[in-house]
Amino acid sequence: MALVSTVRGAQLARLLGQWHALPGRRRSPDYAALAGAVRGLLTDGRLALGVRLPAERELAQALAISRTTVSAAYRELRASGHLTSRRGAGSWTTLPGGHRVGSHGLWAPLDDLDGIDLGSAAMPAPAELPAAAEEAVADLSRYLSGAGYHPAGLPDLRDAVAAGFTRRGLPTSAEQIMITSGVQHALDLVLRLLVPAGSPVLVETPTYPNALASLAARRARIATHGLGRAGWDAELLLGAVRQTRPRLAYLIPEFHNPTGHLMPVGLRERLPAAVHSAGTDLVADESFVDLALDGVAPPPPLASYDRHSRVLTIGGMSKPYWGGLRIGWVRAAAPVVQRLAAVRVGMDMSSPVLDQLVAVRLLERADTVVPARRAQLVRQRDALVAALRAELPEWRFAVPRGGMSLWAELDGPVSSALARAAEDLGVRLAPGPRFGADGTLERFLRLPFALPPEDLAEAVRRLAAVRYDLDRVPRPRWSEPAMIA
Amino acid sequence: MALVSTVRGAQLARLLGQWHALPGRRRSPDYAALAGAVRGLLTDGRLALGVRLPAERELAQALAISRTTVSAAYRELRASGHLTSRRGAGSWTTLPGGHRVGSHGLWAPLDDLDGIDLGSAAMPAPAELPAAAEEAVADLSRYLSGAGYHPAGLPDLRDAVAAGFTRRGLPTSAEQIMITSGVQHALDLVLRLLVPAGSPVLVETPTYPNALASLAARRARIATHGLGRAGWDAELLLGAVRQTRPRLAYLIPEFHNPTGHLMPVGLRERLPAAVHSAGTDLVADESFVDLALDGVAPPPPLASYDRHSRVLTIGGMSKPYWGGLRIGWVRAAAPVVQRLAAVRVGMDMSSPVLDQLVAVRLLERADTVVPARRAQLVRQRDALVAALRAELPEWRFAVPRGGMSLWAELDGPVSSALARAAEDLGVRLAPGPRFGADGTLERFLRLPFALPPEDLAEAVRRLAAVRYDLDRVPRPRWSEPAMIA
Numbered sequence: 011m012a013l014v015s016t017v018r019g020a021q022l023a024r025l026l027g028q029w030h031a032l033p034g035r036r037r038s039p040d041y042a043a044l045a046g047a048v049r050g051l052l053t054d055g056r057l058a059l060g061v062r063l064p065a066e067r068e069l070a071q072a073l074a075i076s077r078t079t080v081s082a083a084y085r086e087l088r089a090s091g092h093l094t095s096r097r098g099a100g101s102w103t104t105l106p107g108g109h110r111v112g113s114h115g116l117w118a119p120l121d122d123l124d125g126i127d128l129g130s131a132a133m134p135a136p137a138e139l140p141a142a143a144e145e146a147v148a149d150l151s152r153y154l155s156g157a158g159y160h161p162a163g164l165p166d167l168r169d170a171v172a173a174g175f176t177r178r179g180l181p182t183s184a185e186q187i188m189i190t191s192g193v194q195h196a197l198d199l200v201l202r203l204l205v206p207a208g209s210p211v212l213v214e215t216p217t218y219p220n221a222l223a224s225l226a227a228r229r230a231r232i233a234t235h236g237l238g239r240a241g242w243d244a245e246l247l248l249g250a251v252r253q254t255r256p257r258l259a260y261l262i263p264e265f266h267n268p269t270g271h272l273m274p275v276g277l278r279e280r281l282p283a284a285v286h287s288a289g290t291d292l293v294a295d296e297s298f299v300d301l302a303l304d305g306v307a308p309p310p311p312l313a314s315y316d317r318h319s320r321v322l323t324i325g326g327m328s329k330p331y332w333g334g335l336r337i338g339w340v341r342a343a344a345p346v347v348q349r350l351a352a353v354r355v356g357m358d359m360s361s362p363v364l365d366q367l368v369a370v371r372l373l374e375r376a377d378t379v380v381p382a383r384r385a386q387l388v389r390q391r392d393a394l395v396a397a398l399r400a401e402l403p404e405w406r407f408a409v410p411r412g413g414m415s416l417w418a419e420l421d422g423p424v425s426s427a428l429a430r431a432a433e434d435l436g437v438r439l440a441p442g443p444r445f446g447a448d449g450t451l452e453r454f455l456r457l458p459f460a461l462p463p464e465d466l467a468e469a470v471r472r473l474a475a476v477r478y479d480l481d482r483v484p485r486p487r488w489s490e491p492a493m494i495a
Numbered sequence: 496m497a498l499v500s501t502v503r504g505a506q507l508a509r510l511l512g513q514w515h516a517l518p519g520r521r522r523s524p525d526y527a528a529l530a531g532a533v534r535g536l537l538t539d540g541r542l543a544l545g546v547r548l549p550a551e552r553e554l555a556q557a558l559a560i561s562r563t564t565v566s567a568a569y570r571e572l573r574a575s576g577h578l579t580s581r582r583g584a585g586s587w588t589t590l591p592g593g594h595r596v597g598s599h600g601l602w603a604p605l606d607d608l609d610g611i612d613l614g615s616a617a618m619p620a621p622a623e624l625p626a627a628a629e630e631a632v633a634d635l636s637r638y639l640s641g642a643g644y645h646p647a648g649l650p651d652l653r654d655a656v657a658a659g660f661t662r663r664g665l666p667t668s669a670e671q672i673m674i675t676s677g678v679q680h681a682l683d684l685v686l687r688l689l690v691p692a693g694s695p696v697l698v699e700t701p702t703y704p705n706a707l708a709s710l711a712a713r714r715a716r717i718a719t720h721g722l723g724r725a726g727w728d729a730e731l732l733l734g735a736v737r738q739t740r741p742r743l744a745y746l747i748p749e750f751h752n753p754t755g756h757l758m759p760v761g762l763r764e765r766l767p768a769a770v771h772s773a774g775t776d777l778v779a780d781e782s783f784v785d786l787a788l789d790g791v792a793p794p795p796p797l798a799s800y801d802r803h804s805r806v807l808t809i810g811g812m813s814k815p816y817w818g819g820l821r822i823g824w825v826r827a828a829a830p831v832v833q834r835l836a837a838v839r840v841g842m843d844m845s846s847p848v849l850d851q852l853v854a855v856r857l858l859e860r861a862d863t864v865v866p867a868r869r870a871q872l873v874r875q876r877d878a879l880v881a882a883l884r885a886e887l888p889e890w891r892f893a894v895p896r897g898g899m900s901l902w903a904e905l906d907g908p909v910s911s912a913l914a915r916a917a918e919d920l921g922v923r924l925a926p927g928p929r930f931g932a933d934g935t936l937e938r939f940l941r942l943p944f945a946l947p948p949e950d951l952a953e954a955v956r957r958l959a960a961v962r963y964d965l966d967r968v969p970r971p972r973w974s975e976p977a978m979i980a
Contacts, residue, residue: 059834105833110647132642139639143632143849150628157617157945158819191676191821195843202712207692223841227687334643334848336676348590349544356708358680358843363819364628365847460642 016100017057019064019072025051026073027443027452028423040075041082048083049092050430052103054129054444055219062102063093125436126469131267131414131458133386135332136379138372146367153363161351161359163189163339164366170373171339175323180314185344188351191361193297193338196324197260198224200340203353204291204322205230209257212250214242216417216445216454218267218295221260230257232447239408241271248284255288264308265298268445268456269417270410275309282316292316296325298413300380303388306411319343327369329414330380337361337369387414393463397470402477415458421477423452428476435472501585502542504549504557510536511558512928512937513908525560526567533568534577535915537588539614539929540704547587548578610921611954616752616899616943618871620817621864623857631852638848646836646844648674648824649851655858656824660808665799670829673836676846678782678823681809682745683709685825688838689776690715694742697735699727701902701930701939703752703780706745715742717932724893726756733769740773748797750783753930753941754902755895760794767801777801781810783898785865788873791896804828812854814899815865822846822854872899878948882955887962900943906962908937913961920957 017025029047030040038046051057063069066084070077084101087093091106153164162168168184175182190196205211207229213221215234225232233254235247251259261281263273285292294312302308313321319342326338340350354360372379394416395409404421420428425442432439442454459466502510514532515525523531536542548554551569555562569586572578576591638649647653653669660667675681690696692714698706700719710717718739720732736744746766748758770777779797787793798806804827811823825835839845857864879901880894889906905913910927917924927939944951 055837055840059830059837104830109833110836130642130644132644134641135639135643140632140635143635144629147625147628147632150625153819154620154624154817156619156819157615158620158817159615159617191843191847194841198842207714220841220844227838227841229692332639332643333844334638334641336844336847345544345589348594352540352544353712355540356679356705356712357683358676358821359705359818360821362676362821362847362850364853365850368849 015058015060016062017064019068022057022064022069023072025056027426027450029073039082040079041086044073044075044079044083045086045090045092046430047426048087049090050426050441052092052105053433054426054429054441055223056444057103059103059105062100065100125438126461126465126472127438128458128461128469129438129440131456131460132328132333133383133414133460135334136372136382138375138379139332139368142371142375143368145371146364149367149371150364153367158363159360160189160363160366161354162347163187163361164363164370166370167337167366167373170370171341174373174376175311175341178311180311180341182341183344186341186347188340188342188347188354189361189366190324190326190338190340190354191336191358192328192333193295193324193326194220194224195336195358196326196338196340197221197293197295198227199350199354199357200293200322200324201225201228201230201258202357203346203350205258210254212254212256212259212290213447214261214266215447216268216442216451216456217260217447218262219440219444221295222447225260234447237266237269237271241266241269242273242277244277244280247277248280251281251284251288251290256290258291258293259285260293260295261312262295262297263312264296265301265410265413267295267298267413268415270408270413270415272306272308272412273312278309278312279315281312282318282321286318286320290320292321294321294323296323297329299325300330300376301384301387301414302412303384303391304411308412313341319346322346327372330376330383331369331372335365335369335372337365387459390459390461390463390466391416394457394459394466394470397467398457401470401474414460415456418455418457420453420455424477425452425455428455428473431476432473435476437469437472437476439473500543500545501547502549504553507542507549507554508557510541512911512935514558524567525564526571529558529560529564529568530571530575530577531915532911533572534575535911535926537577537590538918539911539914539926540708541929542588544588544590547585550585610923611946611950611957612923613943613946613954614923614925616941616945617813617818618868618899618945620819621857621867623860623864624817624853627856627860628853630856631849634852634856635849638852643848644845645674645848645851646839647832648672648846649848649855651855652822652851652858655855656826659858659861660796660826663796665796667826668829671826671832673825673827673832673839674846674851675809675811675823675825675839676821676843677813677818678780678809678811679705679709680821680843681811681823681825682706682778682780683712684835684839684842685778685807685809686710686713686715686743687842688831688835690743695739697739697741697744697775698932699746699751700932701753701927701936701941702745702932703747704925704929706780707932710745719932722751722754722756726751726754727758727762729762729765732762733765736766736769736773736775741775743776743778744770745778745780746797747780747782749781749793750786750895750898752780752783752898753900755893755898755900757791757793757897758797763794763797764800766797767803767806771803771805775805777806779806779808781808782814784810785815785861786869786872786899787897788869788876789896793897798826804831807831812857815861815868816854816857820850820854820857822850872944875944875946875948875951876901879942879944879951879955882952883942886955886959899945900941903940903942905938905940909962910937910940913940913958916961917958920961922954922957922961924958 066080070080093101094104095101168187171187172182172184211230212233313323323341327335406419429439429441442451551565555565578586579589580586653672656672657667657669696715697718798808808826812820891904914924914926927936
């Protein structure tokens with residue numbers, strides 16, 4: 011495998027940010043802090059595998075530290091299996107053996123089953139899944155005589171999804187629905203059709219990290235609209251659309267991930283016309299729309315204010331039902347759905363028949379599954395909120411009225427450092443900078459409430475211990491490299 | 496939807512090729528022949544939807560015909576729903592209502608269920624599938640308490656796939672296996688990791704059309720190695736690798752699609768070292784490796800001659816089992832598998848849990864499923880061969896010893912015209928040019944033997960009727976446009 015991209019000294023310095031702000035810093039030497047910070051970037055996916063790091067001299071210059079320190083840090087990274095060097099070819103990032111890609115792109119040790127995973131906003135399957143799966147197997151016989159390829163999706167599922175939009179007040183026909191393998195896949199497919207490489211794309215900051223990954227794969231030029239404590243600033247957002255005229259805007263109007271904000275009606279009314287004037291297509295990610303809490307009623311979908319087929323709505327089963335199903339969809343104008351289906355054939359052909367049948371059977375059970383999810387999320391959210399107020403009263407946050415996560419403002423720019431230290435106590439975190447396009451957001455941390463109340467309380471206790479015990483020297487727990495080539 | 500790519504006059508002229516060679520040409524006027532040829536390009540996916548056609552004057556010049564003829568052809572295409580025009584914005588391709596993307600990227604009318612589909616080399620599900628699915632539902636309970644994301648695949652399935660390679664004489668561990676959503680997805684994922692936009696890639700010609708679609712999405716610069724009647728020319732292929740030094744080579748060594756050739760041991764021994772010297776990664780597509788016929792024993796996998804982790808092997812369940820499952824895999828060095836898993840998170844997260852469990856249970860039944868498939872394919876192939884020899888004795892072909900299709904050399908450069916005419920008789924074909932990167936191959940036609948013997952015989956009878964009845968005027972059967980926006 012020869013293909014290696016290179017990160018320049020200045021880029022890595024920007025990614026490393028306040029690398030010496032690591033808790034435990036008072037005791038650990040500079041080289042160990044630097045190595046720890048690089049390891050953190052690797053673990054949370056901000057630094058990819060197989061990337062060539064800058065030469066020692068170059069990084070030393072960019073960080074304004076001595077080359078000896080960089081040498082020692084690289085040596086430590088080699089010893090822990092995070093860096094491989096070959097004379098003349100440089101040093102590139104690797105992972106020690108016994109690690110895997112975890113959910114949502116974070117790297118996880120294989121043996122961390124005892125840990126508490128706050129990296130992922132995803133829940134176990136609902137109790138109704140096995141029955142739905144059994145019925146789906148019975149339904150399967152109708153499809154077995156065909157080749158099994160349905161690039162736009164099974165008609166039954168397209169009908170069911172269209173009916174869901176219609177019930178929400180947005181009349182929709184099956185021809186406007188394209189079934190995908192999850193919401194991430196829906197976004198990636200839409201980008202492939204609509205965003206030529208290198209085009210400008212507007213996103214919120216913070217935003218969903220895997221959306222940023224998909225945009226990076228298309229080399230999109232990212233423009234951002236910063237969400238404040240109250241959510242979107244309508245004038246600023248509409249101004250950004252007018253001024254940057256992006257090819258596409260990617261927004262999460264319902265229980266925004268990670269902040270939990272819900273876009274108000276007033277902005278929904280104005281956005282579709284504004285993007286149309288700017289020649290921009292708008293992708294509205296409705297992953298969390300079913301998960302309103304406290305009886306909140308979300309406003310009409312963004313697409314219901316759209317007069318020019320500019321809004322593509324993406325959604326799916328992952329959050330209200332189960333991520334292990336991999337069922338998502340795009341709602342768009344029928345001709346766009348046809349083009350998406352044609353593009354998809356060159357990507358992954360179509361979604362599995364059986365999973366689509368399971369989805370049909372689960373959607374029939376929406377009235378049981380979704381309220382139970384909401385009740386469970388309310389309990390978990392309240393437990394998280396109570397624990398944070400008790401253990402980390404300096405952290406500020408709005409209590410989310412939907413979705414699965416809370417966006418906390420910390421008492422310092424220590425999110426990455428906290429994530430690295432927490433790992434030693436068996437708590438996995440996705441630090442704030444993962445949710446930004448520009449490596450900032452070190453003062454923020456996403457805390458999902460997808461786990462049982464007792465796990466959330468325990469996780470917060472451990473975070474508080476880490477936060478206050480700044481003197482503790484973090485000891486990496488990486489196992490020996492054991493790759494098989 | 497504003498994004499429209501444009502096809503220039505010279506490009507469209509090249510795609511249209513011998514458009515006036517349409518059967519029925521003697522009676523139909525030029526404008527109708529031109530409209531029919533454009534419709535043919537749209538139907539078989541060589542011309543995408545939403546593409547802006549050249550201005551009438553430009554196309555007239557490129558084809559050296561009168562502008563009146565182009566005007567009339569565009570008018571007919573608008574009337575049949577294949578073109579939409581707006582003053583000032585030009586004319587772009589659309590499809591009439593009631594059409595869908597069929598298997599393998601061909602457009603199919605929704606109501607063609609009576610037709611005989613020779614466009615797709617895919618079979619119905621094996622009889623063992625329902626039992627495997629029932630067992631998989633029972634297995635599911637072990638996974639329901641997790642979030643359901645396994646970017647590299649379920650350990651059980653990775654084990655099973657690795658064991659399959661090991662049994663074929665290529666020792667493989669589960670860490671070297673990445674599970675994907677089908678073979679097409681495996682290729683698309685590998686390209687995303689290894690092929691920067693615009694890189695040179697070497698493919699065979701003819702080759703698998705959806706591989707070309709995936710390469711086009713990455714704007715790869717395509718270099719080709721032409722397969723002759725005897726298959727690969729070792730010296731020419733190795734020379735092409737040395738001279739073009741492509742980033743990646745995509746080859747189908749086992750029962751090549753569409754020609755059916757099997758790469759000999761001699762070339763397998765030399766290729767991996769040659770690509771290594773050229774800095775090239777080699778993707779070996781093993782889609783058909785299980786489908787050896789007539790007792791042929793395929794030589795060892797290409798990867799078994801690889802000393803430098805240069806060969807990535809892709810394969811899957813679609814051909815020997817069922818395409819409706821969407822299970823494929825990549826075999827590569829363990830660190831590459833980790834990188835693929837990380838890339839995948841930004842693409843579609845992971846494969847569905849249930850389908851992976853079905854795949855495990857089906858692979859346990861390989862000794863029943865695969866021999867039955869082979870026996871069925873032998874019967875079908877022999878029926879196709881007999882029908883061709885009886886009805887179209889001028890067509891030349893080698894009898895394939897594996898796979899699912901036969902590559903026929905026709906008695907003239909009429910493949911696209913034949914496909915358009917055959918559609919009126921209810922036979923869908925994928926014409927030769929779909930299998931080439933450069934729009935040639937009009938003398939060739941892929942004929943899959945994935946259908947029952949009587950259907951194949953009937954299809955060949957209809958093809959023979961079309962071939963000899965050059966005077967018949969084709970009458971398009973397109974239904975009225977009925978798009979819902």
